[in-house]
Amino acid sequence: MPHDPAVLEAVVKAYDVRGVTATHLTPALVHDLGVAAAEVLAAADRPFLIGRDMRPSSPALVDAFASGLTGQGVDVIDLGLASTDLVSYASGVLDAPAAMFTASHNPAAYNGIKLCRAGAVPVAIDTGLADLRDRVLAGVPDARPDAERGARTQRDLLGDFAAHVRSFVDVEVLRPVRVAVDAGNGMAGHVWPAVVEGLPIETTPLYFELDGTFPNHPANPLEPDNLRDLQAAVRDGGHALGLAFDGDADRVFAVDETGRSVASSLVGAVVADRLLRHHPGETVLHNLICSRVVPETIEAAGGTAVRTRVGHSFIKRRMAETGAIYAVEHSGHFYFRDHYRADSGLVAALVLLEAVAEADAPLSEVIAPYDRYPSSGEINLEVDDPGAAVDAVAAAFVGRGVADREDGLTVVVGDGWFNLRPSNTEPLLRLNVEGDDTAALERLRDEVRSHLDATS
Known part of the structure; x- marks a missing residue:
């Protein structure tokens, strides 16, 4: 079936596919993305791996994507519930392409697909996602006859993945430690118990129940409000630290024993x-x-x-x-x-x-x-013309330090540095500032903001 080009443009992003399932990322579209993936990403004589998070929409989207692949003769291994790093591990150890169905930290209405080639090689807009989008827009081929279709099988790699994670530390000399872990009702609640099984780690679990409606708080530890329960648990329980994971558990954030966020x-x-x-x-x-x-x-x-x-x-x-x-x-x-x-x-x-x-x-x-340098954290600033605003700030700092444009504008001055980068998706600038001390940080931050204010 034909798809709206505007919808495809909206859901195929720089690093993944992501959108609202009720209106944009529908099973019909995901099926056709699976058909396109059979041509663009599938490797000869290798299965295509699929994992998913706990979102209510994930099973139907996995079924649609798998149907698209098997209809083109590609075998599928369904990994079931998984964290994104489990799927990366599977792609590496099995040397097979993979798809992880998740919208990470986004609200429950969203879902998405993170894709990689065999060996966990990432797929971005310039390395395959644009090709997928364009093939779907052009119209995908019909499914092959039943005799030529691929098979779909199940495989549980959680135990193997847990052993792989443990291989990064010396478990023989690991001493006891108490930690509170906030899974945010996301995939850390599924994988964390397997990873620490048998280790002298005493975990106080927060929101380990898999629930893609996120009944307690969004699975986005970048937002300070979403860390409050973890901070309280760490302080009240006498833990050495706390850990918070996002929805698909590929990112982790820490708080210290006082509940203070750690950069x-x-x-x-x-x-x-x-x-x-x-x-x-x-x-x-x-x-x-x-x-x-x-x-x-x-x-x-x-x-x-x-x-x-x-x-x-x-x-x-x-x-x-x-x-x-x-x-x-x-x-x-x-x-x-x-x-x-x-x-x-x-x-x-x-x-x-x-x-x-x-x-x-x-x-x-x-x-x-x-912990030597105070920093601003990422500050999001609304501007009318991000490119012109960055140019204006660059002009204001000419001759005052070392500047480069590798990613936005980075300027290093005598007692600090800042980076100013346009957002890929919004009319925003993202400002990060660091100083030798708090006074230097505040002075540099305020100067950059004053130059931006002058452009608006």
């Missing part, structure tokens, strides 16, 4: 330090809005720090080019070479827990040596 750059620095202890001299990537403490930690630990743009497709590509063992994104994504260069909230969480256990101290003491 992902600091978590990333701790993990980098530990990995480089065991793998000295390796390369570690960090995106350009990470705190300066990340490259400083990498270099101090004997590693090579390489700066990269924001965005998982850029990071995974650079990991492949450089052989990097690890990569940090300030947005809570942590990528591991031994996890097929994919991101894993579960791996990062377990390595962080190992650091806390080894120190026999709460999280605030573990991160204290890394």
